[in-house]
Amino acid sequence: MDKVIMHVDMDAFFASVEVIDNRSLRGKPVIVGGMSERGVVATCSYEARAFGVRSAMPIYMAKAKCPNGIFLPVRYERYKEISNKIFDIFNEITTLIEPLSIDEAYLDLTHVNRDSLYIASFIKNRIKKETGLNISIGLSYNKFLAKLASDWNKPNGLKIIKKSDVPKILFPLSIDKVHGLGKKSVKKLNNIGIFTVEELYKLSVNFLVDLFGKFGPEIYDRIRGIDNREVKILRERKSIGKETTLINDTDDEEDIKPYIKSFASSIANIMKNKNLSGKNITIKIRTASFINHTKSKTLTYYINSEEDIYREACSILEKLKLEEKIRLIGISISSFKEKKIEQLSLF
Template identity: 70%
Template sequence: MDSRIIHVDMDAFFASVEILDNPRLKGKPVIVGGTSNRGVVATCSYEARRFGVKSAMPIFMAKELCPNAVFLKPRFGRYKDISNNIFNIFRSITPYIEPLSIDEAYLDVSHIKQDPVDIANNIKNRVRNEIGLTLSVGISYNKFLAKLASDWNKPNGLKIINKDMVPKILFPLPINKIYGLGSKSVKKLNNIGIFTVEELYRLPEDIFVEYFGKFGHEIYDRIRGIDNRKVITSRERKSIGKETTLRTDTNDFIELKEYIKEFSSEISSILKNRNFSARTITLKIKTASFMNHTKSRTLNIYINEEKDLYKEALDILEGMELEEKIRLIGLSVSSLKEGTIEQMSFWSK
């Protein structure tokens, strides 16, 4: 029996929660994110999107496009509470849930005899009646197509993609809709005249491998409706991190050290509270010209002490050539291990 996968995606989640809590915002362009010109858009209402505002766009650009928008700071605690209530509805329907973010998930309903369209409508009705929000739903026989379908007619959409609709239904889509093709890959394909899925579909498989390596086989299959990924009901925490956009661009080493020290303290606290230690330390910076740079270091031992994290991050920073002022700095740890780990601090004598 074919799998029956539902992809659910809340509509403009953060902005929708703000409108839910303040109905006077209904119908207005609402932008949630950093409220200073140095911040970025976390999400925005569909009224704001009509002006060209997008997630991850710098706030100063959003203000230029939509000067009459209502700009709000995120309230992550509130969003998490609402998200928990929504996921409780999902759990009442199926235990096979793969969360992708606070407002997005895959649900495997293959074991339920009910028509998946009826299941989707039930979810939509319950979220609307019990929470007061709308979501969009995609239904298909694999994850790739289900996610693609949920984005088909947002907001408050419902789309099903059956096997007999593939691949023709995909042909008109721009190639940036294909999961696994990042902006660099899209640009690379655009440079050789490939803009739509139909144009990509005509290429022989060896071209996919030449352009994308082993992953080329997956892209080749994906646009033919083949995606064998399963819904994963539990995920290991892969990384923990903190970052901030600076009030003013700077290359002041002393100021940057203070941010690293603050991040090290917060990350250490999270690691210890969850009984984790980490082996890989990554420093991220974004320059004044919006160029991202990351540098990582993997250790021979696991650590979770603030002073050890700080020392390693500081060494990484000292090894980075800061030719341009920095607008954002972040620190993250990965290669996590759970359990009590007896470690000797680098600072122990």
């Protein structure tokens, strides 16, 4: 029995919530994100995207591209409130839900005794009625194709990709649409003249193994419509981290350490609340020219205290050779284990 997988993705979610809350913004280029010149775009309306504004773009660049844009601060609590209502609707359909973010998820409908297109229409209508928002939905027999389908005709899209459609439906697509191919992999393929899925399809599995190692067979299978990933109800948290853009670019470690101290405190609180310890510490920096660098250290023991996280993060920072000023700093911890709580016998 083939699976029935749905991918749901709210359209320009943060910006759309702002328009719902303030009807005067309808049809205008709304840009939500950090309000300072050093902030970044969280999301923007489709009117703003027409000017070339994109998520993660620096605010100063967004203002240059869209000088008449309406720039608004992030209201996360409001977005979370709306998100909860939307996920409540999903839960009426199935409990097999894998949240990817506040506005995106996979639903496994394999054992739901209803036509999948009927369910998609039901979800769209309920969300529109209860929140005023639009959602794009993709349906297929695996996660890769379902997500591809939801992106197919945004906004407010609905598409189904059947087994009979594959692989020809994928051939015209750019290879950056293939899950698992990041920017470096795409560039590597572009350098050998591979730009479309049809061109990628002609490569042998052995060639892809030589190019991408153990991920080669996954890419080979994926463009042939094979993706065996399950919809996971609980996604394991791989890392806990914090980052921020600095008020001023700097190459002085003493300017950076107060940020690391604050991050260490926040991360330690999260880890203790979740009863976790970790042993891999990573420092992330973004230079003034917007180049990202990371450096990690794996310990021989597990930590979760503010003092230990701060100490280890600073030791990594000291080994970084700062040839350019830093505009963003972040730290994260991973490789977790859960601390087991044992009840001692009175006897």
